[in-house]
Amino acid sequence: MNILACARWARLLPAILALAIGTISIRAADNTIALKAKRIFDGKSKSLVPNGVVIVQGDRIVDVGSNLAVAVPGDAQVIDLGDATLAPGFMDAHTHLTLDYSGDYNVRRLKEVDLNVSEQAIIATVHARATVEAGFTTVRDLGSRFVGSREFVDVALRNSINKGVVVGPRMLVATKGIGATGGHFDPTSGFRDFLFGREPDYTDGIIDSPDDARKAVRFEVKNGADVIKAAVSGGVLSLADEVDTPQLTPAEMAALVDESHRLRKKVAVHCHGDEVAREAIEAGVDSIEHGSFMKPETLTRMKNKGVFLTPTLMATEWIMSKLENYPPALQAKAKAAAAARSDMFRNAVKLGVKISFGTDAAVFPHGQNAREFKVMVDLGMQPIEALRSATANDAELLGIAQKTGTLEKGKLADVIAMPGDPITDITATERVFFVMKEGKIIRNGPPTVHAAAKETDPTNVAAPVD
Numbered sequence: 001m002n003i004l005a006c007a008r009w010a011r012l013l014p015a016i017l018a019l020a021i022g023t024i025s026i027r028a029a030d031n032t033i034a035l036k037a038k039r040i041f042d043g044k045s046k047s048l049v050p051n052g053v054v055i056v057q058g059d060r061i062v063d064v065g066s067n068l069a070v071a072v073p074g075d076a077q078v079i080d081l082g083d084a085t086l087a088p089g090f091m092d093a094h095t096h097l098t099l100d101y102s103g104d105y106n107v108r109r110l111k112e113v114d115l116n117v118s119e120q121a122i123i124a125t126v127h128a129r130a131t132v133e134a135g136f137t138t139v140r141d142l143g144s145r146f147v148g149s150r151e152f153v154d155v156a157l158r159n160s161i162n163k164g165v166v167v168g169p170r171m172l173v174a175t176k177g178i179g180a181t182g183g184h185f186d187p188t189s190g191f192r193d194f195l196f197g198r199e200p201d202y203t204d205g206i207i208d209s210p211d212d213a214r215k216a217v218r219f220e221v222k223n224g225a226d227v228i229k230a231a232v233s234g235g236v237l238s239l240a241d242e243v244d245t246p247q248l249t250p251a252e253m254a255a256l257v258d259e260s261h262r263l264r265k266k267v268a269v270h271c272h273g274d275e276v277a278r279e280a281i282e283a284g285v286d287s288i289e290h291g292s293f294m295k296p297e298t299l300t301r302m303k304n305k306g307v308f309l310t311p312t313l314m315a316t317e318w319i320m321s322k323l324e325n326y327p328p329a330l331q332a333k334a335k336a337a338a339a340a341r342s343d344m345f346r347n348a349v350k351l352g353v354k355i356s357f358g359t360d361a362a363v364f365p366h367g368q369n370a371r372e373f374k375v376m377v378d379l380g381m382q383p384i385e386a387l388r389s390a391t392a393n394d395a396e397l398l399g400i401a402q403k404t405g406t407l408e409k410g411k412l413a414d415v416i417a418m419p420g421d422p423i424t425d426i427t428a429t430e431r432v433f434f435v436m437k438e439g440k441i442i443r444n445g446p447p448t449v450h451a452a453a454k455e456t457d458p459t460n461v462a463a464p465v466d
């Protein structure tokens, strides 16, 4: 080939390459997979459908239903999962993927000031993988803070997952939880005064006026928050407050909710106390997290206003099963919350309050999120309703129901499979063995992360948020 011809080819090469790559990506997008199992839960029906089929093309579901109604294209790759139940990817509306305080409280607290935040961010990638491999393809991550640091590790983790750098669930992140000086979210509470050189401010999520509340919301949205989290009452795992005292005023809550909604962000509030829950409902919050001491009248107000309850029952289960890991003052708070929350949850179910599945993963080891289902069912929730809470309900609360949350034509292909029938044995949800997220198979068989093995690892540290 002469030099001229060579040059012509060299000029054409980028176009040829682009064409080739284009063809490859179109082929990949057109790749059709047919998932089959003995039954299917679609996220909205009142019962399971026998002999389920989900047809996936690229990142979308193109058809779904019983094998009598759905035709499997001749060129589809068929994956028959046998005596299992297909379901939409589970969602957890309350996690802290960047944190882990499931071990000894004081060991964790000491390590919290020792360990580099970058190292903690790397550990968080393992939490993300454990969560998605457990079948949770979406999480609302409600707070990420490291004492003495202004890093937005949750934003970085979300972005890395979206770019395919890290394997994990789709994340909606809250950045710093917003709360009062000395309150549940004050990262310096319980430490010597001015140990960190200054009092925290709105850049740490700490506010003391309605104007501060607006400023904190704006600051968080500017830095990547998808959702706003605030602590309106005290909490269990914080050293300088009572578990149920009000920590934001009605005026602060009104400003916070107004500013969040103006910026099209929903508001989730950490709240154990009954009185302040009513004020939060009045202020227009979208969900109440925990809600341990809420009375039937408060729950009725929630139902009437369509406010979701995210019960996080697993957090209490875990703390109560490991009480020796916590200082006496926190043990007393945990016992009080645990004594109240079972009746509260039964009442919420009875009254028909909208319940969003959320666990507070980080209080217990990441990847064990599905244990929440059994606690819900043991406290009177129908198994099918528990499954709906983790799919369609969470999708509604998170504002992503048009994209995911149910198995329907046109939705993102987030599909999982668990052995047997979760209606007859809800613990099947703890044995998810197949996970597809946006059409990509993340797991088909044993997990790569063994979440349970990590629960006493003292290097897993972070500031308390609950």
Ligand SMILES: [Zn+2]
Residues within 6 Å of the ligand: 094, 095, 096, 142, 360, 465, 466
């Ligand atoms: Zn939490």
